[in-house]
Amino acid sequence: MVDGETSHLALGATIVNTGLFYTDNHSPRNMARIEILDGVVKLAAFETNCKVVKVPTHDQDLIDRMCHRFGLSSERAYEGILPTITYFKDANWAYFCYKNYDTDFHTLRDNGLTDLVALKRACRRFVSGLEKLHRSNQSHGDVTCYHLVTSNGDGFLGGSIGPSLLDTYTRGHGGASVLVTDPFKKDMVDLAKAIEDSIHPNILPLGYPNTELGMFIYFLKHHNRLNSITPHPYVLTSMEVRDFYVTVREDFRPIARGTLNNEFRSRKSARSFPNSRLGWHPVVRDSADQTLGAFGYANYHNDDMGLVTFIRDFWVHAQKDGQVSVLEHCDDIHRLLEETFPGYSGIVYEVALLGRHGRIIF
Structure with missing residues (x-):
C-alpha cells in the first residue's frame, strides 16, 4: 500500500489508464496525480485520502478478478462501484489507485x-x-x-x-x-x-456522477424537505452540461441549512464562458457545520429552451443558440421555469433536479 503526502512509484510503468483525478470535492490540495511522459509514468503523487493497493503482476488471475470487481478493463479503467479507481501496472506490480471521499465514504x-x-x-x-x-x-x-x-x-x-x-x-x-x-x-x-x-460492464450504479443525486436526496430527507415528486424515466445529471462553464468567487460560503430559492442570494461576480465544461460543486453543511455532502448541479432542461442550471449561488441559462446568461433574481427564475415547464409548481429549492424532458421530479 502507498499513502502519504508524496509517494513515488511505478517509474517506467505501462499505462492502462491514468491522468489527473481529485479527491474531496475537487480540492487541488487533496488529490492524486499521475504524470506521464511518452507513455510511461514519471511521477505518481498520492496525497490525503488517496490509497493504492498493489497486486503482484504475475498473479494475473487476481488482477483479472479485481478488474472485474471494480468495473475496470485491461484497455480502459473507469469509475466502478467504489470511489474513482484507476489502474496501471509495471513489471512487478499492478496498482489499483482510488480516492476516498470523507463526506460520503466514512x-x-x-x-x-x-x-x-x-x-x-x-x-x-x-x-x-x-x-x-x-x-x-x-x-x-x-x-x-x-x-x-x-x-x-x-x-x-x-x-x-x-x-x-x-x-x-x-x-x-x-x-x-x-x-x-x-x-x-x-x-x-x-x-x-x-x-x-x-453483469453489465458499463453499469455505474449509484456512483459518480449519480453520487450528486444521492447526496441531494439525502439532504432533502435529512431535513424533511422531500416533496413534489413526479416520476420520470430519465434523470438529468451534471454530465449533461456540455456547453458552458461558470466561475465564482473564491470566498464562496457553504449554503445554509433551510435556505430556499425565495431567499435566493445572488453574486455579481459570475463570469460565463461558452463552450467549456461546468466544473465545481457546492457543499451543504448542517447547523453543526458537519458536511452532509458535496452534490452537483440542478439542471432544468428540455429540447426547446436549452438548459437552466444551479451552480453555487447562481442560476445559469444556456440557450440552444449558445448564449449563456446568469439569472440574478428569483422572479426571473420562476418566470423562466413557468414559461418553459408546464405544470411548474412554483416551489424551487436551491438545488433541484428535473427530468430530462422538463418534468420536475423533486
Missing part, C-alpha cells in the same frame, strides 16, 4: 482499505446496504428514493433508485453508464445481485 475512510480483503469487504457492505434499503425504504409519492447506507450505519454512499429510472444513460464519465437498465428494475435485491455479479 467506512472506507475509517477502514483505510489497505488490502484486497478490505476491498472485497467494502463491496459486500455496498450490496448489504442495497438490501437493507430494500427492506426499509420509504416511499414519497410515486417514486421510491433509497438512501444508501453502509451495513453498520456509519456513512452513506450517494445514490437513488426509483421504479421509473429504467433507461441507461450512456454519456457518463469514462464511458460508464449512469443509470441502470431494465433487467435491474424489479427490486433492490435483484439490483444488488447485478452489482455483485457485474
